[in-house]
Amino acid sequence: xEQPTTESARPSATWRRLLVGAPKDLxxxxxHRHLALIAFFAWVGLGSDGLSSSSYGPEEIFRQLGTHRHLALxxxxxxxATVFLISAAYRQxxxxxxxxxxxxxxxxxxxxxxxxxxxxxxxxxxYVLTVAISVAAGCDAIFSFVPVEWQWLKLPAEFLxxxxxxxxxxxxxxxxxxVLTPIFLAFLVTHAGLIGxxxxxxxxxxxxxxxxxxxxxxxxxAELGAFGLAAILLRAFCLGGGTFTGIEAVSNGVGILRxxxxxxxxxxxxxxxxxxxxxxxGILLCYLVNDVAFEPGRTxxxxxxxxxxxxxxxxxxxxxxxxxxxxxxxxxxxxxxxAQTGFVDGPRTLAAMAADEWVxxxxxxxxxxxxxxxxxxxxxxxxxxxxxxTRGSVALLVVMYSINVFLTFTLSQTGMARHWxxxxxxxxxxxxxxxxAAAGAVVTAVILAVTVTTKLLEGGWVTLVxxxxxxxxCLAVRRHYTRVRETLRTLDxxxxxxxxxxxxxxxxxxxxSGTALILVESYGGLGVHTLLWIQRLFPDQFRNxxxxxxxxxxxxxxxxxxxxxxxxxxxxxxxxxxxxxxxRLGLHAESRYRLGIDVVEELESACLEVAATNPRPVVFxxxxxxxxxxxxxxxxHDQTAYALQRRLLFVGVQMVILxxxxxxxxxxxxxxxxxxxxxxxxxxxxx
Numbered sequence: 072x073e074q075p076t077t078e079s080a081r082p083s084a085t086w087r088r089l090l091v092g093a094p095k096d097l098x099x100x101x102x103h104r105h106l107a108l109i110a111f112f113a114w115v116g117l118g119s120d121g122l123s124s125s126s127y128g129p130e131e132i133f134r135q136l137g138t139h140r141h142l143a144l145x146x147x148x149x150x151x152a153t154v155f156l157i158s159a160a161y162r163q164x165x166x167x168x169x170x171x172x173x174x175x176x177x178x179x180x181x182x183x184x185x186x187x188x189x190x191x192x193x194x195x196x197x198y199v200l201t202v203a204i205s206v207a208a209g210c211d212a213i214f215s216f217v218p219v220e221w222q223w224l225k226l227p228a229e230f231l232x233x234x235x236x237x238x239x240x241x242x243x244x245x246x247x248x249x250v251l252t253p254i255f256l257a258f259l260v261t262h263a264g265l266i267g268x269x270x271x272x273x274x275x276x277x278x279x280x281x282x283x284x285x286x287x288x289x290x291x292x293a294e295l296g297a298f299g300l301a302a303i304l305l306r307a308f309c310l311g312g313g314t315f316t317g318i319e320a321v322s323n324g325v326g327i328l329r330x331x332x333x334x335x336x337x338x339x340x341x342x343x344x345x346x347x348x349x350x351x352x353g354i355l356l357c358y359l360v361n362d363v364a365f366e367p368g369r370t371x372x373x374x375x376x377x378x379x380x381x382x383x384x385x386x387x388x389x390x391x392x393x394x395x396x397x398x399x400x401x402x403x404x405x406x407x408x409x410a411q412t413g414f415v416d417g418p419r420t421l422a423a424m425a426a427d428e429w430v431x432x433x434x435x436x437x438x439x440x441x442x443x444x445x446x447x448x449x450x451x452x453x454x455x456x457x458x459x460x461t462r463g464s465v466a467l468l469v470v471m472y473s474i475n476v477f478l479t480f481t482l483s484q485t486g487m488a489r490h491w492x493x494x495x496x497x498x499x500x501x502x503x504x505x506x507x508a509a510a511g512a513v514v515t516a517v518i519l520a521v522t523v524t525t526k527l528l529e530g531g532w533v534t535l536v537x538x539x540x541x542x543x544x545c546l547a548v549r550r551h552y553t554r555v556r557e558t559l560r561t562l563d564x565x566x567x568x569x570x571x572x573x574x575x576x577x578x579x580x581x582x583x584s585g586t587a588l589i590l591v592e593s594y595g596g597l598g599v600h601t602l603l604w605i606q607r608l609f610p611d612q613f614r615n616x617x618x619x620x621x622x623x624x625x626x627x628x629x630x631x632x633x634x635x636x637x638x639x640x641x642x643x644x645x646x647x648x649x650x651x652x653x654x655r656l657g658l659h660a661e662s663r664y665r666l667g668i669d670v671v672e673e674l675e676s677a678c679l680e681v682a683a684t685n686p687r688p689v690v691f692x693x694x695x696x697x698x699x700x701x702x703x704x705x706x707x708h709d710q711t712a713y714a715l716q717r718r719l720l721f722v723g724v725q726m727v728i729l730x731x732x733x734x735x736x737x738x739x740x741x742x743x744x745x746x747x748x749x750x751x752x753x754x755x756x757x758x
Contacts, residue, residue: 118343120317128314209406418446562596
């Protein structure tokens with residue numbers, strides 16, 4: 072027999088290893104410790120999203136105040152208080168859901184499946200926009216010091232950065248965070264230094280600023296009335312709500328933290344909330360006390376840093392341009408780090424929704440780097456489409472982004488408030504916890520309502536349409552999987568418990584008969600159907616059967632070596648039932664199994680191993696065939712059978728695919744009495 076080309080020997084595998092790294096060992100007892108993050112690195116990978124919002128959130132607040140800049144002093148306190156309020160609410164979520172899942176899981180468990188899928192759809196859209204806005208704002212910051220005639224390069228640069236981040240995340244979360252940590256530290260050092268300097272240089276006059284703010288507020292109240300003044304404050308606060316985005320990221324990504332996850336998650340949340348409150352509040356206050364003005368082609372932060380350092384020199388040399396350059400580079404680069412949140416939490420949300428069958432199941436699959444590769448690619452491609460649509464406009468992206476964030480915020484905190492009401496008889500501190508969750512829900516709901524109302528025609532409608540489309544798509548996917556599950560349940564009821572006599576002794580191998588290699592999953596009607604149809608279509612040609620199965624290690628299964636042991640035990644138990652059934656039919660039966668990530672590769676390896684030691688081997692697989700095969704239908708089910716058939720054909724092993732029909736209009740499964748045509752390759756000696 073011609074020797075197959077192994078996966079590691081294929082040229083594509085060599086390039087893949089160079090780009091994304093070598094495969095990781097599933098059975099390494101320390102694999103989770105190697106992949107999990109301590110609180111500091113979680114702060115870098117997950118908290119950077121919140122911290123980076125200080126690059127555009129405070130600027131939007133200041134812009135919305137217009138000529139009433141003195142009101143910024145009140146909003147400094149409101150920003151800091153809101154950051155800590157929302158983070159306190161999410162600390163409760165971390166305690167109650169230490170395995171992660173965040174907004175999707177909270178809404179599903181506490182409010183029901185429909186609010187859950189709405190929250191999940193909003194989260195997925197949110198994380199796509201997280202990637203897009205982080206890349207766009209990062210390039211905005213960097214291009215603030217680029218000449219105007221070069222500004223056309225900004226959009227191509229955004230696509231380039233997005234491609235690099237996607238590739239980096241295909242290598243693994245921890246590896247990508249290690250690479251980006253120096254950028255995070257550079258941001259902290261430069262911004263802490265400049266914010267501190269910007270406030271201390273006015274240290275003696277801060278009291279005068281407060282007094283002037285009170286006087287200007289009294290004048291504005293006399294002109295606009297109390298209602299008008301409140302409207303200005305509320306509008307600026309709500310439309311600057313991008314400042315609070317990213318706070319939820321830690322609760323969604325708790326699953327990647329090192330044990331004890333809940334404690335490390337709460338510690339990470341504290342780091343993130345403190346750094347965001349001080350940075351965003353400090354920048355907004357610096358705008359006010361330094362009287363910063365908007366300049367064309369520059370972010371307000373760029374103008375602030377230039378103003379603060381305009382007279383700085385070292386040994387007689389002006390260092391202001393260098394300081395501003397380094398600060399803006401760190402700010403822009405941190406925004407790229409913040410895109411990590413989308414690449415970390417987005418695929419995890421998709422994986423959780425795939426486990427509940429709201430999105431295609433392939434989003435649960437892991438790559439050999441133990442990364443939810445399909446989710447990473449989906450985030451990258453979707454963010455690319457968003458950048459192309461918006462042309463990298465941060466103002467438009469902030470509106471689109473904020474709506475989804477605050478929709479998830481509101482659902483999550485409403486769910487927690489409802490939870491504390493339910494357990495008020497057994498939870499001694501339920502009143503305090505309920506107050507935090509309820510207050511957070513009210514604040515975020517108000518921000519959501521104002522943002523949607525004010526910005527509906529300025530990009531808000533796009534977010535509502537896209538998020539609504541995502542939710543509608545999820546409902547359609549769930550409906551399809553439910554229909555397929557009902558078909559398979561009918562098949563299971565018909566075939567899973569056949570009245571066959573027990574075999575007195577296991578039949579011996581028949582050297583004059585062919586060997587059928589039957590690919591099966593868990594014990595059920597589909598596998599039994601395949602076995603029975605082999606006997607019906609090829610009578611007396613296959614007296615030897617070998618059941619081959621792969622225990623798929625996906626994001627739901629990959630928890631640790633102990634979980635792999637449980638998965639292996641289940642696979643072996645299912646195979647033992649198939650072997651017993653075949654023996655009761657008078658066939659010699661054996662089984663082989665693998666545990667792995669790539670189903671096609673593992674099945675190919677197992678089939679070639681069995682084929683090398685058995686006479687006249689033919690591989691058989693059952694596959695669902697729909698009455699009307701559509702592109703959407705094909706995308707919801709893997710093509711394992713066809714992919715494996717192509718591989719085996721090229722090494723001389725024959726494979727037959729036996730279809731199981733799924734009707735469009737609820738027709739009953741016809742059972743095994745009606746012949747079903749088999750799609751097969753040319754097989755010498757078969758009919």
